[in-house]
Amino acid sequence: MPADSDTARARTHGGALLASELRVLFRRWRTWAMLAALASIPVLMAVVVRLSSEPPGPGEGPPFLDQVTNNGMFVAITALVLTTPLFLPLTVAVVSGDTIAGEASLGTLRYLLVAPAGRVRLLLVKYLSTVAFCLAASGTVLLTGWVIGAVLFGTGEATLLSGDTIGVGDAVVRSLLVGAHVTICMLGLAAVGLFISTLTDAGVGAMAAVAVLTIVAQVLGQLDQLAWLHPWLFTHHWLAFADLLREPVVWTSFTENALLQAGYVAFFGALAHGRFGTKDVLS
Amino acid sequence: MSETATAADEADPHAADLAIATTGLTKRFGHQIAVNAIDLAVPRGSVFGFLGPNGSGKTTTIRVLLGLAAATSGNARLLGNDVPTELAEALPRVGALIEGPAFYPFLSGADNLRRLDSADARADPATRDARVARALDRVGLTHAARKRARAYSLGMKQRLGIAAALLTPRDLLVLDEPTNGLDPQGTREVRSLIRAVAAEGTTVFVSSHLLAEVEQICTHAAVMHVGSLVAQGSLDDLRGTGARVVRVETPDGDRTVAEFARLGLDAAQAGPALRPRAGEVVVEAPLPDDGPAAEDLVAALVAAGVRVRGFDVARPSLEDRFVALTGEGFDVAR
Ligand SMILES: Nc1ncnc2c1ncn2[C@@H]1O[C@H](COP(=O)(O)OP(=O)(O)O)[C@@H](O)[C@H]1O
Numbered sequence: 378m379p380a381d382s383d384t385a386r387a388r389t390h391g392g393a394l395l396a397s398e399l400r401v402l403f404r405r406w407r408t409w410a411m412l413a414a415l416a417s418i419p420v421l422m423a424v425v426v427r428l429s430s431e432p433p434g435p436g437e438g439p440p441f442l443d444q445v446t447n448n449g450m451f452v453a454i455t456a457l458v459l460t461t462p463l464f465l466p467l468t469v470a471v472v473s474g475d476t477i478a479g480e481a482s483l484g485t486l487r488y489l490l491v492a493p494a495g496r497v498r499l500l501l502v503k504y505l506s507t508v509a510f511c512l513a514a515s516g517t518v519l520l521t522g523w524v525i526g527a528v529l530f531g532t533g534e535a536t537l538l539s540g541d542t543i544g545v546g547d548a549v550v551r552s553l554l555v556g557a558h559v560t561i562c563m564l565g566l567a568a569v570g571l572f573i574s575t576l577t578d579a580g581v582g583a584m585a586a587v588a589v590l591t592i593v594a595q596v597l598g599q600l601d602q603l604a605w606l607h608p609w610l611f612t613h614h615w616l617a618f619a620d621l622l623r624e625p626v627v628w629t630s631f632t633e634n635a636l637l638q639a640g641y642v643a644f645f646g647a648l649a650h651g652r653f654g655t656k657d658v659l660s
Numbered sequence: 661m662s663e664t665a666t667a668a669d670e671a672d673p674h675a676a677d678l679a680i681a682t683t684g685l686t687k688r689f690g691h692q693i694a695v696n697a698i699d700l701a702v703p704r705g706s707v708f709g710f711l712g713p714n715g716s717g718k719t720t721t722i723r724v725l726l727g728l729a730a731a732t733s734g735n736a737r738l739l740g741n742d743v744p745t746e747l748a749e750a751l752p753r754v755g756a757l758i759e760g761p762a763f764y765p766f767l768s769g770a771d772n773l774r775r776l777d778s779a780d781a782r783a784d785p786a787t788r789d790a791r792v793a794r795a796l797d798r799v800g801l802t803h804a805a806r807k808r809a810r811a812y813s814l815g816m817k818q819r820l821g822i823a824a825a826l827l828t829p830r831d832l833l834v835l836d837e838p839t840n841g842l843d844p845q846g847t848r849e850v851r852s853l854i855r856a857v858a859a860e861g862t863t864v865f866v867s868s869h870l871l872a873e874v875e876q877i878c879t880h881a882a883v884m885h886v887g888s889l890v891a892q893g894s895l896d897d898l899r900g901t902g903a904r905v906v907r908v909e910t911p912d913g914d915r916t917v918a919e920f921a922r923l924g925l926d927a928a929q930a931g932p933a934l935r936p937r938a939g940e941v942v943v944e945a946p947l948p949d950d951g952p953a954a955e956d957l958v959a960a961l962v963a964a965g966v967r968v969r970g971f972d973v974a975r976p977s978l979e980d981r982f983v984a985l986t987g988e989g990f991d992v993a994r
């Protein structure tokens with residue numbers, strides 16, 4: 378039966394759609410505009426600190442800002458801290474909200490489906506490309522932070538929260554850890570965005586909804602009356618990277634966050650599948 | 661797969677010969693019935709015109725057939741595969757243009773085709789560029805391959821959409837209003853493209869609200885009217901089911917009607933809109949196949965003193981048939 382050999386061939390080229398999706402994502406002007414905006418954060422921050430007459434004192438401004446002048450590597454960490462609550466999730470909202478709804482509003486969704494891309498495969502590819510964007514986004518902040526930090530402040534020793542002093546190599550590793558944490562923080566949001574994107578044919582609407590949700594979750598996280606809810610909010614561990622800057626590293630919040638995000642990915646991934654698997658595509 | 665095919669053969673001996681077969685296919689949007697229990701039978705190798713005024717349910721039927729929308733009830737088979745359970749088997753062999761083309765405006769025409777080609781897991785990436793180049797060449801867009809799709813004219817987009825439907829050799833081509841937005845020259849090009857594709861053995865299912873645009877290329881047709889299928893068959897069948905009509909142009913309308921009545925024909929004067937010249941009317945009467953011969957009718961009219969200025973016996977045109985079936989004309993002028 379030719380169907381068997383067809384299936385075998387289908388397996389061989391199943392990854393072509395992901396490659397195409399990544400090409401489309403990174404060929405968009407919008408994607409590069411967002412990455413450029415993210416890159417401007419560490420640059421702006423480093424330049425402002427460099428130009429100010431007196432160095433920031435301990436505990437002043439964003440966390441670790443006082444360390445920036447000692448070790449340029451901390452520019453990357455501080456910039457990640459600055460972008461995590463709003464800027465980074467905003468860009469993830471744009472990309473994840475656009476996944477299905479954007480294709481629907483362009484009308485290309487119907488052509489992908491009759492190609493046939495397969496609904497599950499398309500959903501998976503869309504999620505993976507959003508993950509790739511999350512990586513690219515935090516990677517951009519890290520990389521520009523390292524470069525501008527090294528240029529403006531050099532690579533001296535820095536003091537950790539535990540009082541220990543670390544050198545350049547260790548600072549790079551620590552900032553990579555923070556970058557990994559921040560990326561993982563975005564994975565749950567990306568899954569929520571994917572689900573919302575299956576609910577509408579208006580890409581912009583889905584993006585806005587995801588962005589609003591990010592802010593609502595953080596506001597709820599500020600209300601002590603809702604303390605019982607806090608551990609379940611996908612934003613709960615977003616700023617919990619202090620433990621990664623101790624000696625030795627305390628992994629509790631890192632792993633708790635990873636588990637929570639995995640739960641969000643599983644739950645909203647299943648919802649997205651349930652919705653998109655049976656949805657009438659009428660756009 | 662072979663078991664289901666056998667089961668279908670038993671249910672309907674012709675199922676294997678049909679590219680599209682539906683039974684009682686129905687699609688509701690809330691309370692509105694968009695497609696109402698249609699039984700479509702599209703023979704393999706045919707060029708099948710799927711006709712009907714705007715809003716009659718053509719696009720909705722196509723969406724259900726291609727698995728974009730779920731049927732409310734009824735069954736459908738596409739190239740012998742059940743819709744939607746076995747659709748993944750059929751779709752790689754189906755090219756489609758559904759309710760107008762759609763593209764990524766920021767990608768070039770060629771990149772848009774590459775994107776759709778890579779969505780089909782069976783398409784070999786090694787030969788992708790060759791497929792894309794060939795498809796662009798077929799629709800005459802090679803010169804615009806590197807142009808961004810947002811810079812394409814409506815007609816170019818329509819042709820790019822057809823190129824996407826022709827990326828791989830297809831057993832079935834589904835074209836929903838492929839001539840929409842095209843100028844007469846573009847319309848002719850699409851028609852000759854359809855002829856060429858059909859000549860290779862591909863079944864073509866082409867929808868249109870403009871009868872005149874597809875009449876010349878179709879071997880078969882079906883007519884939709886507010887969600888229901890009101891007629892289908894070969895073009896000859898569709899024309900043949902209409903009785904012949906005798907038409908007389910004369911200043912002596914009443915006398916003609918009386919003479920026809922004497923000969924057993926149920927004649928009537930056509931409305932003033934059809935009056936050929938001042939002082940003349942048109943009298944029409946259905947002419948049964950066993951009715952009087954045309955020459956005898958003329959002789960009888962002349963003998964009765966009718967001044968016959970025009971005389972004609974003809975089968976109604978497809979256009980007339982469709983007006984009769986759907987109660988409204990197709991916008992031929994558009
Ligand atoms: N997404 C939708 N929601 C509700 N009604 C729809 C939708 N799409 C089509 N319809 C209705 O279904 C009927 C058939 O539409 P359609 O299949 O597009 O007709 P055609 O393609 O023949 O012009 C129309 O009455 C239309 O209003």
Ligand SMILES: [Mg+2]
Nearest residue numbers: 718719759837
């Ligand atoms: Mg339509």
